[in-house]
Each structure stands twice: as structure tokens, then as C-alpha cells.
Amino acid sequence: MIVKNIAIKxxxxxxxxxxxSMALIKNGQIDGTENYGLLEVGSDRKVTEHSIFNACSISKFLTGMLSIKLIEQGVLDLDTDVNGRLKAWSVAENNFTKNKKITLRHLLSHQSGLMDPVGSFAELNSSVGISMVDLLKGxxxxxxxxxELQFEPENEFHYSDAGFCVVQQLIEEGMKKPFYQVAQELIFEPLGMANSHFPKTMLEVDKNKFSCGHNKSGALVKGKYPIYPYxxxxxxxxxxxxxxxxxxELMNALKGKSKLGISEKLANEMITPQKGKGWTGLGVFLEGTKKELEITSLGWGVGFQCMMVALPRIEQGAVIMTNAELGVHQMEGIIGEIYQSLMS
Structure with a gap:
């Protein structure tokens, strides 16, 4: 048992x-896993350590890691105007760009000035494909x-899927490959993440391994496998x-032992408060300082909720994934109860 004082079932x-499904990290290594219940209510498909869940916005943590890897390679730059690298689409100039230009640092820390339009970024409609350039054009x-910019970069914090769509466009143009292929080659394969995927359609879902999504009543969501095409x-x-x-891998990079070739300097940049905002790093959120520094990434979408939490300086952490949309913030449901048990 890696979780004590809580009756999981x-x-x-x-x-x-x-x-x-959950995995615990201790001393910079996997310390155990626990897996409970079913991938699909009413079925006999049990959750195992190989079961695949929708990570939703924890994708942004991976995108942060991929971005700093590409900064190391010189494909991206953290502090130059992104329009200097974008060709197929660029951020339109307006009153908010007069004094400051958008950088990758702004995008990864949700301080770019880009806001998500109301009602945007829903799950995939299987009959409608997507081009990232078309999405950015509206x-x-x-x-x-x-x-487009709604306020001056660095002026305000606004959580933004749109900002990470711009990061995706930067990566795809810089590498001249689709985002999923870049992630496969530079992250999944070197780290042995054989059960990680960016499915583009329902046809790519392996129904033996992939979990279905469920609502807060525990019933299957429409379509069973909500896919987000960004x-x-x-x-x-x-x-x-x-x-x-x-x-x-992030913990190892902080010690100068990265498998991906990420420098200790850039790994530290990722978990450093950005532009005076103490709670946001690059693709992760922050709390505490020094040895007690805690980084988190939360996923919440149709049918799924999950959480990544780590204390990188003492090399501890946990990943908790559920196939139910609980209807409350992670810290107010079962994920929060597990978190409190593990971190107390």
C-alpha cells in the first residue's frame, strides 16, 4: 500500500x-503503484498500471518539458518575440504589442495577454477535423x-489554452513536424513512455487499454473517449x-542527469516563479520555496480528472488519475483526499 489512512475503494x-490509477515517487524513483476499479462502468475491464487515462491539461507540463528541450537544441528561444519564428500565423499587432512582444516565456506561464474565447476548446467533434492555423484564426x-492580445504581455495572469496552441504552432514550425511526432521522438521514446499517445481520432483509441470517461454520477460520457484536438x-x-x-526526468535534470539533454539551468527555470508571479513556472504551477517547493499540474476535462504533484528538491511526488469528472476542484474530492494522505 502506498496510500495509508484512506479507504480508497x-x-x-x-x-x-x-x-x-496512481504512481508514487520517492527518492527520485518509482516507489509503487496502485490501481482500482474499472476502465468502463458495467464492463469487466479492470484498471492496471498499463491503463491509459486522459491527462487533459497535464499536457501543458509535457509541453513545458518539450519546450525547454527544444530551447536546448536552439529550435526555440525563451525570450524573443514569437512572431520572429512564426510564418503560417502570427500574433496580430495592436495597442497591447506597442511596448512588449509575446515570448515563449509569456506563453508557458500564462502571461502572454492571450485569452480563451468564451465557449472555446471543447472536445473533438469526430466529423470535424482541425488545422491549428485555422483554429488560431478563429x-x-x-x-x-x-x-489575439487582450492585454499587454506580463500585465495579467490568465490561464490560457490558446497560449499553448501558439506554443504548439511554434514547435511544429520549428521542427517541421506534427506536435505528436515531436513529442514521440523527443520525449516518449527516450523516456520509455510506451503508453503515452496523442490520438487524433477515436479510431486511434486502443479500447483494451484506454479508459472511458464518466460524469460525476459515474455514468459514461457521450462518445466514451473525449479527445481534445489541441x-x-x-x-x-x-x-x-x-x-x-x-x-x-525533471528531477534528474535538476541534478544535471537528464536523459533528454536538458540542462540544470533550464530545468531550474521551469520551476522558478515567472515575471513576479510566485505561483506560475513554465508549464507548471508552484507553491512554497526552496526544499519545500511544490509543483503541480491539474487535468480536468469531460469524463476525467487527474493531478501531478511533486516536491522536486526532495525528489518526492505522485500522479493520481481518475476516469470521472468529479464536478469539484481536485483538492475537494478523492484526489485531494489522496494528496493530503500522501503529503501529510
Whole structure:
């Protein structure tokens, strides 16, 4: 048992959670996994350590790691105007760009001045494909208004899927490859994340391994497998073990032992408060300082909720994934109860 003082199965029943998977990190290594329940309510498909859940916005943590890897390679730059690298689409100049230009640092820390249009970034409509350029122009059903600055960069913090769509465009143009292929080659393969995917259609879902999504009553959501067609922001499907491997890679990079070739300097940049905002790093959120520094990434989408939490300076952490949309913030449901048990 890696979780003490909490009856997991009873709490899952209380919160109508059909399936749950978690991996614990201690001393910079996997310390154990626990897996409970079913991938699909009413079926006999049990959750195992190889079960794949929708990570939703934890995708942004992976995108942060991929971005700093590409900074190391010289493909991206953290502090130059992103328009200098964008060709197929660029941020429109307006009154908010007069004094400051958008940088990758702004995008990864949600301080770019880009805001998500109301009602945007829903799950995939299987009959409607997507071009990232069309989305940024406001010409898709997923975002019916052009993405443009709403305030001056660094002036305000606004959580933004749109900002990570711009990061995706930067990566795809810089590498001349689709985002999912870059992630596969530079992250998944080197770290052995064999159960991590960015499915583009339902046809790519392996129904033996992928979990279905469920609502707060524990019933299946429409379509069973909600896919978000903007991988850098929210498209990752993965296991708790694979996500834990990514957390451990960040911990190793902080010690100068990165498998991906990420420098200690850039790894530290990722978990440093950005532009005076103490709670946001690059692709992760922050709390505490020095040895007690805690980083988190939360995923919440149709049918799924999950959490990554780590204390990188003391090399501890956990990944908790559920296949139910609980209807409350992670810290107010079963994920929060597990977090409190692990971190107390």
C-alpha cells in the first residue's frame, strides 16, 4: 500500500469514481503503484498500471518539458518575440504589442495577454477535423474568434489554452513536424513512455487499454473517449507510470542527469516563479520555496480528472488519475483526499 489512512475503494464509491490509477515517487524513483476499479462502468475491464487515462491539461507540463528541450537544441528561444519564428500565423499587432512582444516565456506561464474565447476548446467533434492555423484564426468550431492580445504581455495572469496552441504552432514550425511526432521522438521514446499517445481520432483509441470517461454520477460520457484536438494544451492520453517517468526526468535534470539533454539551468527555470508571479513556472504551477517547493499540474476535462504533484528538491511526488469528472476542484474530492494522505 502506498496510500495509508484512506479507504480508497470506499472513497471511490462515495465520489462515483469507476477507476483510479496512481504512481508514487520517492527518492527520485518509482516507489509503487496502485490501481482500482474499472476502465468502463458495467464492463469487466479492470484498471492496471498499463491503463491509459486522459491527462487533459497535464499536457501543458509535457509541453513545458518539450519546450525547454527544444530551447536546448536552439529550435526555440525563451525570450524573443514569437512572431520572429512564426510564418503560417502570427500574433496580430495592436495597442497591447506597442511596448512588449509575446515570448515563449509569456506563453508557458500564462502571461502572454492571450485569452480563451468564451465557449472555446471543447472536445473533438469526430466529423470535424482541425488545422491549428485555422483554429488560431478563429475559423474552426472549437474556437470561433481569432486568437489575439487582450492585454499587454506580463500585465495579467490568465490561464490560457490558446497560449499553448501558439506554443504548439511554434514547435511544429520549428521542427517541421506534427506536435505528436515531436513529442514521440523527443520525449516518449527516450523516456520509455510506451503508453503515452496523442490520438487524433477515436479510431486511434486502443479500447483494451484506454479508459472511458464518466460524469460525476459515474455514468459514461457521450462518445466514451473525449479527445481534445489541441495536443499541446490538453490532448495527452497516458498512464500514471508514464507521467511519473516525466516527473522523474525533471528531477534528474535538476541534478544535471537528464536523459533528454536538458540542462540544470533550464530545468531550474521551469520551476522558478515567472515575471513576479510566485505561483506560475513554465508549464507548471508552484507553491512554497526552496526544499519545500511544490509543483503541480491539474487535468480536468469531460469524463476525467487527474493531478501531478511533486516536491522536486526532495525528489518526492505522485500522479493520481481518475476516469470521472468529479464536478469539484481536485483538492475537494478523492484526489485531494489522496494528496493530503500522501503529503501529510
Amino acid at each position: 470506499e472513497r471511490m464509491e462515495h465520489y462515483n469514481v469507476p477507476g483510479l 475559423e474552426t468550431p472549437y474556437c470561433n474568434a481569432p486568437i 495536443p499541446a494544451a490538453s490532448g495527452l492520453w497516458t498512464t500514471s507510470l508514464d507521467l511519473a517517468a516525466l516527473v522523474i
